[in-house]
Amino acid sequence: MSEHTLSVSKREGQGRGFSRRLRAQGSIPAVIYGKSGSEKLAVTEKDFMLLMREIGGSATIVTLEDDKGGKTATLIQDTQRNPRTDRFEHIDFLEVSADQEITAQIPVHTHGEAVGVKTGGGSLEIALHEVEVSCLPKNLPEQIDLDVSGLDVGDMIHVSALPKLEGVTYQGDPETVVVMCNAPMAEEAPAEDEAEAAGDDAEAKTGEEA
Known part of the structure; x- marks a missing residue:
């Protein structure tokens, strides 16, 4: 298992307006959930993009380092992306403990x-x-x-x-x-063969009517 570190800062603001301003400044609003409740964070978009490239879709422990020197081991629980720009808009982190199963x-x-x-x-x-x-x-x-x-x-x-x-x-x-x-898919009869078969059926029916 590899471990990665990500710098985060604690934030007080919330709401759509605050989140838009945060993104305009190059940061992503985030939340960490743990045994003591939840806490609002901000993550620099550039740092998070670098982290995601390092992870490459694998599962890994991410240690969050806040602006006061605190460190918390987490998993990236969920991310939200803008459907038009594909930029990250929100991140959920889950706090993990070394002695508790996840x-x-x-x-x-x-x-x-x-x-x-x-x-x-x-x-x-x-x-x-x-x-x-x-x-x-x-x-x-x-x-x-x-x-x-x-x-x-x-x-x-x-x-x-x-x-x-x-x-x-x-x-x-x-x-x-x-x-x-x-199993391999059954091959369809060529269109020419189908047309030929349809023609034979039509001739047969005409003969019967005659």
């Missing part, structure tokens, strides 16, 4: 070429891009690496067959499908 969504990364794709003309379908796990923060996996090279046409990998990781428990239905190798 629940998090972990991305699934596949590697290898399924034998059913390579030799059977099938197609690989990832049905579950993230899986929910519970563990102590120190055991939090950045991603779930899944070797799919042994999958033949019709084969599936369920949650119950995911790699065993020390201190990590997979949540949800163990029979949920994560990855499957689908």
Whole structure:
């Protein structure tokens, strides 16, 4: 598990007007939730963008360092983005404790070429891009690496067959499908053949009527 640090500042203001002014100044309004309640924060947009590039979609612990020297271990719980500009508009952080289990969504990364794709003309379908796990923060996996090279046409990998990781428990239905190798789609008859068949049917009907 990798850890990252992000500088934040505490804020008193709230409301849409305050948030708009904050974003205009190059910062993102944020909130941290924890055992002692919630606290309003501001994060420099540039710093958060750098953090997201470093993380690259993986799950990781982010240590927030505030302007008074305080440090808090967190998970990025949720982010909101502007649908038009795609810029971050709000961030939710969840405080974590070293001795308490957390629940998090972990991305699934596949590697290898399924034998059913390579030799059977099938197609690989990832049905579950993230899986929910519970563990102590120190055991939090950045991603779930899944070797799919042994999958033949019709084969599936369920949650119950995911790699065993020390201190990590997979949540949800163990029979949920994560990855499957689908059979090749049946080829459609060429348009010319269909037209020819339709013509033959029409001639047959005309003969019957005569």
